[in-house]
Amino acid sequence: MLIYRGLSRISRISKKTSFGRRWLPSHPLLSGASHSAAAAAADSSVKDTDSQEQLDPFSLVADELSILAKRLRSMVVAEVPKLASAAEYFFKMGVEGKRFRPTVLLLMATALNVRVPEPLHDGVEDALATELRTRQQCIAEITEMIHVASLLHDDVLDDADTRRGIGSLNFVMGNKLAVLAGDFLLSRACVALASLKNTEVVTLLATVVEHLVTGETMQMTTSSDQRCSMDYYMQKTYYKTASLISNSCKAIALLAGQTAEVAILAFDYGKNLGLAYQLIDDVLDFTGTSASLGKGSLSDIRHGIITAPILFAMEEFPQLRTVVEQGFEDSSNVDIALEYLGKSRGIQKTRELAVKHANLAAAAIDSLPENNDEDVTKSRRALLDLTHRVITRNK
């Protein structure tokens, strides 16, 4: 799991570029603190396009994230108290999850900043840039609502007891309310989407909901052949995990008025990052924080979910397929599968595939149109950094 550093603030460098771009002190999202940070930063001498600072991608957007979180909580306020507590359940302070997706989206928004021509009036330019930023933040909020809605419904399906370290909503409040709360979030997401007045974006994110459903259904209703197919698995993984982040990255690009080519690059980044993330997730389910097998939670295989390492192992050891087809209610089958997995190169191959996707994601960032703006460069470096973290994490 990617380490989320909380609301730590790091000093930021602000520069006036030759185009006059600078902090947006009138930005509604900025608190007073950034004023002083900007002032302090202005004192430090900066000539550092050479120095590679250790960027923590999460810190770059931490403040903005906390504003988003507040707004998100206000967006899911409901009239009926029970519905309100249900909808807010996963947006409470401390339970927001890793906020990985919003981080990526906010970084992408900065990374895709179109260079703004010298303004006639600073006020005019700022207002437009602010408006755009707000709309892009809205994408991040919508993405979270869709994500949480799918978690709520998935938990109904899986009879999950815990999620994010607390009782899953349906465990605590019952299936009924979990389904309703998920619907409520979806409807709020739709209203927010409509407010963006961009049909393509609405279609993109509505399609994501359909993909989430399709992916979950694929997982639930596989035939034996499908369960043992790497293609089917990757398709399902795209639907369940990568579609949301890829399509919302694309939406960010579209809102920024970027070309179709750039929008596709944003999409590719999100897609490959998401796939890499999931593949490592699969590995960690077996290895946990150690390098050895069987130390992970093994929850996938115990639920009969066949992931990439096992699929690779089956290619080397066809006899493993018989075990898979028997199912894993019997835990001795789990041990047998682990044995084959250990003898195979399944774990390594999965890591290699993850690296391949991470590299594709990085390549997408490198292919973005040249932009020397400091913030843009930093954000792109942060996005590259994420492609490393995704594959080097061990929890």
Add this chain to the structure above:
Amino acid sequence: MLIYRGLSRISRISKKTSFGRRWLPSHPLLSGASHSAAAAAADSSVKVLGCREAYSWSLPALHGIRHQIHHQSSSVIEEQLDPFSLVADELSILAKRLRSMVVAEVPKLASAAEYFFKMGVEGKRFRPTVLLLMATALNVRVPEPLHDGVEDALATELRTRQQCIAEITEMIHVASLLHDDVLDDADTRRGIGSLNFVMGNKLAVLAGDFLLSRACVALASLKNTEVVTLLATVVEHLVTGETMQMTTSSDQRCSMDYYMQKTYYKTASLISNSCKAIALLAGQTAEVAILAFDYGKNLGLAYQLIDDVLDFTGTSASLGKGSLSDIRHGIITAPILFAMEEFPQLRTVVEQGFEDSSNVDIALEYLGKSRGIQKTRELAVKHANLAAAAIDSLPENNDEDVTKSRRALLDLTHRVITRNK
């Protein structure tokens, strides 16, 4: 329950106006049959009264149907209109399109999503009927066209968009049914095993989500933000209404205001907001949009109030012959609420709940002594009249089809309160 007459055909009047508007033979939905209908129509003698138009929106409804066209010059003849027949053919096209819109990649999801759209299981199709009638009733008069082709295409495009509203409305409605059935552990719905009974809660939740996402995509394609917002709000209302029903405090359960608010959310919001959406797509003014909204809202409320009565009376006039399913589920509806106003002691019974069926009998006794049923009917009539008034307030329009549709909408306000099943 309103009687759905199936695909019965009634004869229609078609006329060529001085504006040259005529059948739309190139409409994608038309089969070859309509060509012959158009040819036949061209022969009919035309008497134009003033600036009437024979707007042929109904051409899509002629798909595959032979029509008798006969000459009528009188608008005095009050035909017995069956509102459902007016739109029956269009409805079957919608049903086909709806079935194709919910085709899914994964077979299990496909059968789940299609479950309630199968032939024969489409329900009363009350909502789409209202919406199609409203679409015609709100036809804006189109100025003399430069080229017939251009004008026809625009009218067709509008009609298609309005049909899309009807499809979206059905998808939202069925999605909420699927999710409600998960909640209520309902065994049957529409006379067949409810989906969750047959396939499990999991798939019912997913299928509902799938339909919602398809509805969102369809909504987006209309490229009208206000319409998207209206219908997304409907989803929120459906959820809120269901939650209100699930989570009431004792005071709320005994409150008529709370009950009407919940009823609006659960039943009337969908039809009222989709009527409004129809008006907005037609380019109508805000005032007209509000009238359309009011019609839908009051029609929906009237419908639900009579539904409440029928749950007690069934097809007879006597109490206790209905299915009594509301009260058995502990859902307190208008008749009981009115009875409680007359007999406060009934509230104690209500608070005890109705798992004990002797409490059901006691409540029925109070209800019988009270004017609860009558007051509920009176309230339904009041809302039906409000709906009718909304139609009467629509801007004057002498077009034949417009007038017929408005009469049909008025007719529905009668049927809603006179039905006995």
